[in-house]
Amino acid sequence: MAERAAVVGIGQTKYARRRADVSLEGLVREAALRALEDAELGWKDIDAIVIGKAPDALEGVMMPELSLCDALGAVGKPIHRVHTAGSVGASTAISAATLVESGRYRTVLTLGYEKQSEGNATWALGGGRSGSQGAGGSFAPWIRNYIQRSGAPEHIGWKVAVKDRLNACRNPYAHLHMPDITIEKVKESPLLWDPLHFLESCPSSDGAAAMVLSDATGAKRAPRPPAWVIAHAKRTEFSQFPGRDTVKPVAGVDCARALYQKAGIRDPRRQIDVAELYVPFSWYEPMWLEGHLICGEGQGWKMTDAGETEMTGAFPVNPSGGVLSSNPIGASGMIRCLEAASQVRGTAGEHQIDGAKVALGHAYGGAAQYFAMWIVASEPAPTYR
Amino acid sequence: MTTRERLSRSDEDIAIVAVAQTPSHRHYDDSEASMLMDLTNQLLAESGLERSAVDFTIAGSCDYLSGMPFAFVSNVDGFGAWPPVYESHLEMDGAWALFEAWVRLSVGDIDIALVAGSGKSSPGNPREIFPLQTDPYTAAPLGLDPASVAGLQARALLDAGLATERDFAEVVSRSRRDALSNPNAQVKKDVSADALLAEPYYASPLRKHDLPPISDGAAAVLIARGKRARELAKKPVWIRAIDHRIDSHHLGLRDLTDSPSARLAAKGVGLHDGPIDVAELCVRYSPEEIVLRRALELAPGTAVNPSGGPLCGHPVMATGLVRVIEVARRIREGRARRGVAHAASGPALQQNLLCVLEGDA
C-alpha cells in the first residue's frame, strides 16, 4: 500500500425525524464543520471531498455534489459522489480512504447525509410507486427464514431493539432516545411485517456524518488520537438469482473473509473489540453476527440472548444505538464507520467501550446484496489478542 | 492545497487495455444492463480474461434518467456479480468512475479494473429532469434547464466579443461532418454553417442544433496496472493523469465565458507537459467548445472532437467515458501519440474532468 489512511476528525449532526432548523446546505455544513473542528483543520486544508447518499429522489435533488459543492468548501477541488444504496455511507468512507491510500491526496473530507423528511422514504424505497412494502417488507420473509433455520426464540429481536435504544440514550446525537423502552413495549407495538414490530424497526431520520481522513503525516499532527484504517472490503451480488441465499448472502461472507484477511484477523469474535453493524431491523444483529463469520451458523441469536452484544458484554454491538436509533439512510453506513473510529480514538463519550483498540464498521444495502466494511484501530499495525 | 508527487516507476503506471462502446442510439429497445452485458463480454473476450480476473468494477449512471430510485442496482446484472464481486457505483458519468478506478489501482494491491458508464435518456424528458441538478431553493423550481443556461453562456461570450453566432454554427457544422466517419455517432450530416444560421432560435442565441441529441448508450473500458497492462494489450494506452475540479453552483457568481475548474484540472494533469495530438471534449452545447478551447489553452490547430463529440451523440453518463475511448482508440491505432479526454457535469461546464492519455513512444 502506498499510504496508510487515518481518521483525524469526526463530526455529526443531531439526528431527528425532521431537521426543520436547517437547509440542505446547513445540514451538511453542520457535520463538516464539526469534523474540521475535531481535526483542527480549515476548509483550505482539504484536498478532495467525497460525498455519498441514497437515491436522489429522497430529496428530489439530482447529483447534489453540484448544488452542495460551495457549502462543502469544494470549489476548485475534486468532489465526487458515491451511490451504493443503503451501504453508501461505508462505501463513501472507503472511497475516501482509497484517495489517501493511493498517495494522490493527503487530506480528504468525506460526508454522508440524508434529509429524507423533505420527501418520503417508503415512497422512494418502493420506486415511487403505490404499494411499496418498504425495506422491512422485503426483509421480513428472510428474517422468518432465519428464525426457522436457527430455531431462535421470538424474543431475540425484541432484546436487540431494547439494547440499541438504551445504548442510544448515551449518545447525544441519536434520533431516538427511549429510556423507558422495555421488551413488553416492543412486543406490544404494532406488527408491521411479521415478525417485525414497529419498535423493532429503524426510524426515518434527517442527518449528516462526516470524517476527515489523512495520511500518516496528517495523523501525526492530528490533535486527537487518529483511528487507523487497517483494512476495508466491499462485495456485491445480484439481488435475485436461482438458489440465492438471502439469509446469509455469500457476498456478506466473502466480504468479511476478505476484510479479516486484509486486517490479519483470524478470530474476529475475540480480536475485534467492538462492532458497529448496520442493523435497521432487530433480527439483523444475530443474522450479521453469523453472516459475517463472527460466530458460527445458528449461534448469532445465542450471543444476543446471552448478553454478549451488550456494552458490558464480550462482543459489544452498536453502543451508539445503531441504525435502529438513527437512520438518515445516506449517512447510516458512514455513522457506523465513524462510530468505530470514535471507539478506537477513545472519543465515544458515554457510549465508549473501555480499552477498545480494534473496531469494525459495517453497512449493507439493496436486497442485502451490497456490503461495505472497514476495520479501524488505535495503532497503524495493531497486535491482536 | 498540497499536490502529491505521482508515482514515477513505470511498473505502477496504469493503462487502458480494452475499450467497448455501444453506438449512440436515439432509442435502445432493451435495458442498460443488457448493453453493459454486451460490453463486458466484449472487453473480457478482447483481453482473454475470465470475469473473476477483474479485481474491481465500478460504474457510473443516474437513477433520475430512468425515473427509478435504485435503478442502478439492475445494472449489476450487466457486469456479472456471481460469484460476488468487489464493485462500486457513482451517480456520475463513467469518466468519474474511471477516476476512482485509476485511484484505486494506484494503491498498488490490485491490478485490473472494469469501468463503465451508461444511460438511457429516451424514456424521460431531460429538459425537465436536469433542472433538478440546480439549487433546490432558488433555481430548480424555475425549471432552469441546461439549454437555457447554455444560452446565457452563449450570450456572455457574444457580449464579451469572444465568439460570434457563426462560431457556434461552425462548431456544429464541423462536428456533424466529422461524425460521418464515426459509426457510433447518432447525428451526422454535411451541413454548412450558413444553413444552420438560418434556423430559428431556441434558447437565444442558441438554436436546436446547438444542443445535444437525446441518446441511449453505454461505454466501458478495462484498465490494468504496469506489467499486467503489457500482458493484456499489445498497445496499452497509458493514463498519465486524471484530475477533476468544480466551480461554484451560483451562476450569478461565475464568469460564464471562462471555466476556472477546467483550468485547474488542466494544471493538475500537466496538460501542456507535452503536445496534444487530439482532444475529445464534452461539448454538449456548441459554446462549450469555445470556452474549453480558451480555458484549456489549446493551440488553434488542435484536433477537437474528431468523433463528432456529444453534439452528435450524447449517451448521458457514458458521454465522458466515450471521450476517453475515442482518444484511446486513436492512440492505439497510431493516429495520435498523446491526447486529452474531457468530461463535464452540471450547468455551463460547472464540473470538469481531464484525462491525459499517451501511447508508448
Next chain:
Amino acid sequence: MSALPPVHYRLEYPYTRTTGPIVGAFLTALRDGKLLGIRCRGRVLCPPLEYDPETSETLAPDFVEVGPTGTILSWTWIAEPSRKHPFAEPFAFALIRPDGADGAICHALKASGPDALRTGGRVRAQYREERRGAITDLYFAPEAEAEDRYVPPGKGAVEMTEHLISLDYTEPLSPHRERYAKGLLDGKFIGQKSPASGKVYLPSKGYDPIERVRMSERDDVVVSDRGTVVAYTVITPVQYYGQKETEPYIRASILLDGADQPLGQQDIRSIGVADFRSGMRVRAVWKPKAERSIADVDNRWGGTGEVIERWEPTGEPDLPFEKIMEHNW
C-alpha cells in the same frame, strides 16, 4: 397481435424543504414583495448565502434590501417553454444584478419579446399575485414594461418551501417483455430458459445474468400456472403521496412449477393471513380474457398486471421448508 402501447409512468412527489434561517429570510422577503441580499466581506450577495463563497466561512445573517430594479448581465429568449418553466408563453431567463448587490440572480424575465431585452438593460422585480414563499413568487420585467404593484406583506416567517416534482417517463416494452405481457393476455406465463445454464427465468430480463448471456425468442418457454408459495409479507400500507392501498394485504412470491426463480409481487387478497403459508401449493385463476390488462407491466418491475383474478390453493400437500428455503425471495 400488434405491438403493445408504450408504458407510461410518473415519478411525482410534493417535496417540502425546510429553509433554514438564511433562505427562509430570503423567501419571506419575496412573499412580502422585497428582494434581500446578505453582506459578505464588503460585498452584497443576492440570493443570500449561508457562507462566504470564497472562504466557506459561515456568514452572519446581516441582510440588506436590494433592488427592486437591476441590470441584465446576460439573457436568453426561450422560444418554446417547457412545462416546468415559470411561463407558458415565451420568456427569458436572465442573470440580473439587483441594484445594491454584487453578482447576479438567475431568474425569469417576462417581456413582450426578445427585442425588449439587451445586456445592460434595466429590469424591475415583479411579484405574483398569489405567493407561496417560494422562488416562483418573483420574476422580473424590463423597466419599461414593469408594473409597480403594492405587495401586501404576509404573516410570520417562511420556514418551509414546497416543490412538486413531477416527471413523466414513456418507454416501449423491450421485445422479451412484450412477449411476456402478450403471454399474460393469452393466459400463459412465458419465461426464458437459459441456453447456457438451463435455468428458467420468469419474468425474464432478456438475459441470464449468471452466465452473462443474452436470450432471444427461441429461448422462450411456457411455464405452468401452478406453483408453491416460497415467501410472503403481510403489508400494512403506509400512507404516502400516491399510495392507493389502504387495507392490509399479503404480497407473495410464488415459484411456478418449471421456473427457477419465484414470481414476485403477487398481491393476495382472497386468502386470509391465517390460511396462508410458505410451502402452500397454489394455482392462478385467470380473469376472463376480455378483462385482462397489462397496463402496469413494465420493463423494470415486471409483475403480472391485472390478468390474474386470484391465486387459490390447489389442495395438494405443502412442500416442506427444506424444499423451498433456497427460493426465499
